[in-house]
Amino acid sequence: MAKVPGKYVWLPQIGLLGLGLCFPVLGCAQDDFSAGPLYDRFPLALDSGHRTEAIGPFFFQQKRETEKSWGVPPLFSRMTDPVTDFVAYDLLYPLLTYEDYGTAHRWQFCQVLSFAGGEDQSGVARERFTLFPIYFQQRSADTNENYTALVPIYGHLKGRLFRDEIFFVLFPIYSETRKRDVVIDNYLYPFFDRRRGDGLRGWQFWPITGQEHKEVTTRTNGFGDIEISGGHDNFFFLWPLYLKHDAGIGTENPEKIRASIPFYLVSRSPKRDLTTVLWPLFNWIDDREQQYREWEGPWPLVVVTRGAGKTTTRVLPLFGRSHNGTLESDFYLWPIYKYNSVRTETLDRERTRILFFLFQNTTEKNLETGKAGRRVDLLPLFTWQRNLDGNRRLQILAPLEPVLPGNVRIERNWSPLWSLWRAENNPGTGAASQSLLWNLYRYDKTPDTKKCSLLFGLFQYQSNAESKAWRLLYIPVVKTHPPAGHPAK
Secondary structure: OOOOOOOOOHHHHHHHHHHHHHOHHHHOOOOOOEEOOOEEEEEOOOOOEEEEEEOOOOEEEEEEOOEEEEEEOOOEEEEEEOOOOEEEEEEOOOOEEEEEEOOEEEEEEOOOEEEEEEEOOOOOEEEEEEEOOOEEEEEEOOHHHOEEEEOOOEEEEEEEOOEEEEEEEOOOOEEEEEEOOEEEEEEOOOOEEEEEEOOEEEEEEOOOEEEEEEOOEEEEOOOOOEEEEOEEEEEEEOOOOEEEEEEEEOOOOOEEEEEEOOOEEEEEOOOEEEEEEOOOOEEEEEEOOOOEEEEEOOOOOEEEEEOOOOEEEEEOOOEEEEEOOOEEEEEEOOOOEEEEEEEOOOEEEEEEEEOOOOEEEEEEEEOOOOOEEEEEEEOOOEEEEEOOOOOEEEEEOOOOOOOOOOOHHHHHHOHHHHOOEEEEEEOOOOEEEEEEOOOOEEEEEOOOOEEEEEOOOOEEEEEOOOOEEEEEOOEEEEEEOOOOOOOOO
């Protein structure tokens, strides 16, 4: 699917023309004209650019640095950035979305119907069509990558569903899957299978019995070095009543596992021992590599861990405390109170939550630059944040933003509908803005200018270094010039 530059550019102009016909004063659409919430145009406080809003929350047009966007929330929005060659369309997000980034593109409907395509790193173009989970198709300039699958009748897939290749006929009667060098032939999946690979062979008649053996082999890693790929021996009888698994054969950490689920599970290796009784309730772990010992019983309610690698005390839901060299996770009367932190040489981040997402307080500090940021959310009443540059933003009514922080598509398509109050402050440039009820009241300021509008622009005030002026019913009533040497305020 190719891009259609400018395909919808005329829509915002039609919208503004309609406003001009309904509201005569709007015909000139001057930068200093305000009639919020019918129409308002203002500079962005936190970025370089400007924004136009009209008909309350139901139309916007914005230019932010190199990015341009416009929309009719929540029905439709479009965003483009020619510098990054990015285009995005949303129709009742997340119902239908479209993205075009460089040579790649994708659109989806309810994550069920989707088209995607583009070029890979070698420059080979491919196109995908999916009607999940019924139909899968790919067409490529390299015909060896083509595939078609109609589930459950017949199909061949490549690089889908966590497998390198899948072939099936009247699934589950027959299927063949490949992941790296391991090939598994399934008959009446999941009951019968036969598997083969590099030094590997095995079979199973599930859940009666099955076995698999892999020889010790070698492989080349990403750095071009030869390394050992450990072997293994697996066997089960009346799964899961008897399981035998020997892994890491030929390596420095061979592991032996014996289990009869749910009665017991035992794992032994040079680096780690695990003993489980009445799986998964009662567990004992001695992790010599991570340097800790852990007692769990009954899991996940009670966990006690001690050692240099980790310390944990947990009695769910009453309390829990866990930490190691960089991470800490605590709770009291879960989910009433939850605390997490990350501390590294360059980052100090803390997050406190009450009742999942009802209240959140997140702080972050860059230890190299000393810059600090903070975000506070109270669902659904407000979200407030200060980024690492010191820019501050407050939004009153935020039913989705605390749950999906940083989701630009939520902010573009849905936030305008319920943002009853917005306030932004940029200490770096001295710019600030305030908006109540979709610009029924609006205030913008820079170090040199101030502008205030109220009640559809019936009352307006603005000032700059040369003058200050008042308007009543859109008619200039007072305009003054300060004495020489005294700037307007």
